[in-house]
Amino acid sequence: MKIIFRTILFVFLMGFITPIAYSEIFDPDKLKDEVLEEKSQEIMKKLRCLVCQNQSIVDSDAGHAKDLRNIVRQRVKAGDNEGQILDYMTSRYGDWVLLQPPFMAATALLWLSPIILLAFGVFIILRHQKKLKKISAPQNLSQDEQDQLKKILDQKNNLEEE
């Protein structure tokens, strides 16, 4: 408990984002402009490294990933927006290069799957519950049974009166 509160306190006092002091040394690959570099990083995170499988180009030391990183940076610097850069990449490597599949006819089923599956689950449960209730609901007594019951109760009443 204490830990949690202390952390919240820490969060309060420190603020979450302490600015990172960037290196003064010029890195040929990095953009000097921090805003543009950050924008490039965001775009790079969405692109899949082609030679390493299932990693973004940010997370790869592969030469090809580096090439793509530089192209992203060049284009960001030239003023292209995210959509334009992703379009360029898909026009070269296909949709495969996007880590997040775009919403289109071929992926509609994929994107809608959580809702469809959840709805299906709820449907199955409700139907099952209904059925269960039907089975175990108390059956109404038939006329004969009611008569019998009445007779027994009457007898009992009579006995008590006596």
Add this chain to the structure above:
Amino acid sequence: MIVEYGHLAVALALSLALVQAIIPMFGAYHGNVRLMRLARPVAIGQLLFVSFSFGALIYAYLGSDFSVVNIVKNSHSLKPLLYKISGLWSNHEGSLLLWALIIALFGALVAIFGRGLPLSLQSRVLSIQAMIGVGFYLFLLTTSNPFLRIFPFPDEGRGLNPLLQDPGLAFHPPFLYLGYVGLSVSFSFAVAALIEGKVDAAWARWVRPWALLAWVFLTIGIVLGSWWAYYELGWGGWWAWDPVENASFMPWLVCTALIHSAIVVEKRETLKSWTILLALTAFSFSLLGTFIVRSGVLTSVHAFATDPERGIFILGFLGAVIGGSLLLYALRVDKIEKGSIFAPISRETGLLINNLLLCTGVAVVFFGTLYPLLLDAMTGDKISVGAPFFNKTFVPLMMPLIFIMGFAIQLNWKRADIKAVASRLKFIFGASVLAAVMIFYTMDTDNFMAALWFGLGLWLVLATFADLFKRIGLGKSGNLLNKIKRQPRATWGMFFGHLGFAIAVLGMTGTSNLSQEFQNIMARGQKIDIGGYEVTFEGAKAEVGANYTAVRGLFTVREGGEILTKLEPATRTYITPYQSTTEAALYTALRGDLFIVISEEQEILIDTKKTSVFGVRIYHKFMQVWLWIGMIIMVVGGLFSLSDRRFRIGVPLKSLFAKKNKIRAGE
């Protein structure tokens, strides 16, 4: 020669497994006690043969016997002892032998500890366990023989991928397999129950410890793998939604659903056919995961060297085991009695929603993982379904799960009073909302989700404690220590299980949303500020290790001017096989990990002077350690639950001994 004996032992284990698969099942069908009794000794014999076979291969690995192909490919005489052993399961053939060993081990455990079970049930369970074993022995003897020799043989092995030479990863596969294969026991129990057409509270009590045991192992296996990826791969990532990671996550999720739904069967004798289906599905996902890893149908970072022939074998096996069991389910599920009803607001409903959300989650992960394959097969289009997809679909599904968890643990069975529970939890709810709002206003505005997740994590922590206090009866009269002692182990199991999960959620939220990173080149003496620390690069030196050379950097970490620690990350270049690895240096604090990676030296011109610089990555992984602590607490919860008197695997055995002793004492 010992290698050949090892090979022979697999063949003998196969023949025993065939006996165990057929005769007890036949005996159970005809009610023949003698035939059924055969299952136990045969199961133990089978374990002895596989153990011998496994021992033989380990012996050959330890002696670096390079006349065995498997050892040439995966070992090296200079390798440290631990990695000579772990080399065995770092490859397809060897890991398959480990699978077979664990299957036989669980079979023998059921034979030894399951003496309290009805004989017919036990025989059937052992028979099915053996059928699964048969598949793996055949695999070992046909396409994947780890005992294969080569001639002429080389003097030296090709070594093990240095990335895999790590304690985290040495133990990761055995635990994962113990979990995967552990699920085979609940599978066998489910199939046996379908054959007998009987599922009751007793069945749930028998099956639950095995599911829990598998769950504990799976959790440990997944954590070790994640931890390894975190510090060994050098990117500070602990989960990438890679197909192979998903392959271990899916059985874990189904197993989590199973241990919850089995409670409902035990306490209320309802959700029976659903629980059976979960038990079948959990192991099916283990097998599917194996197929995904070894057949190469999906591209993954971690895949084994793949071979279509193996793919066909596993797929055939998959078809027989999963298809067969689901066919049996379709034919026999009507024999299982319908359960009792419960009100819309009750503990049962809570657990049902838990199951619904977990299983929807599994289905989404499964669909997303396989979607590239489905699309490729149908249209030939190639797409990627990466981490962003799962983060946007699976993760939101867990939000209602956590919220309902906080409530459901306080609901009564059959019919619950929601107003009473709500009034108990209203302060906790208010506190969580308040915390979320406070966090939100101290952060960037686009971090709304992070604040929400922190609020949810806190909600679950507090609600879990509130439930515990209520159970103990805090604030009421009586000796507190006695009251704590009186709580059954199961209570502690649930408490730690849920608390660990909540803490892990807080950790995941923190590290995913509030981490910082620095990636650049650094020259000696340079300083950067990150995560409230000041990190100074003091320089680097070259090093020579047993089978590698390395560059080791020295960094001083200061907080408020005080020196906290010195960190020495390194990058190693191995000779056999040629590969470089990063050895990240970590400084762990509750508030977050400082994580430093250094790469090789380069010379650049600064003001026309040649200067030596190093590529450096420094991360501040906010609250990362909470994730690991949370997972460890979850495992502790699993162990508490496992040790509960009702479930203790040894209980039937103990009572058996007690009975025998009584008889001996002439009572």
Add this chain to the structure above:
Amino acid sequence: MNLRKIIPLLVFAVLFAFLFRGLSLKPRVIPSVLIDKPMPQTVLPALMVSEISKTGIGFSTDQITAKGGLVLVNFYASWCPPCRIEHPALLRLQKLGYKIYGIAYKDKPEDAQNFVDNLGNPYVNIGVDLKGKAGVDWGVYAVPETFVILNGRVIYKHFGVIHEQDMEDIEALLDKAKTSQQEKK
């Protein structure tokens, strides 16, 4: 029969069919999106100033399109071992009379030159793609990769080494392209 009972089995049956199909798919080969499209506009300096290109241009898509006809474009590098394995196949295609343009992908010019000097030169001309920029334009990610161009349009891409067993396929494809080209004439 009650549908609910057989749903799990049906789902598995469908899955099984897909997994079986999956075994014969190649997830690592990403088809080129350039197929049936004009070549991405590229001009590269020549590796060597040869008789053919005194201009200093080693590879120009405009020139190739203007000339028309059937052309192969091969991305290679001296640092790539599979390229060495592939080399005899390219020489054989050259002997069969096919025009092959080489693009030295992310290679030092002198190394790329030594490569063809030592192993034989199957190329009409070689362009230098020092930084791999042209490679990205062409959707190249692992050399060797070979494009088949007909009248300036990409009609096929072969990913990886052209092995002996691929030769038949590629020759058949080239023959087909040739005949269709002749028919058009």
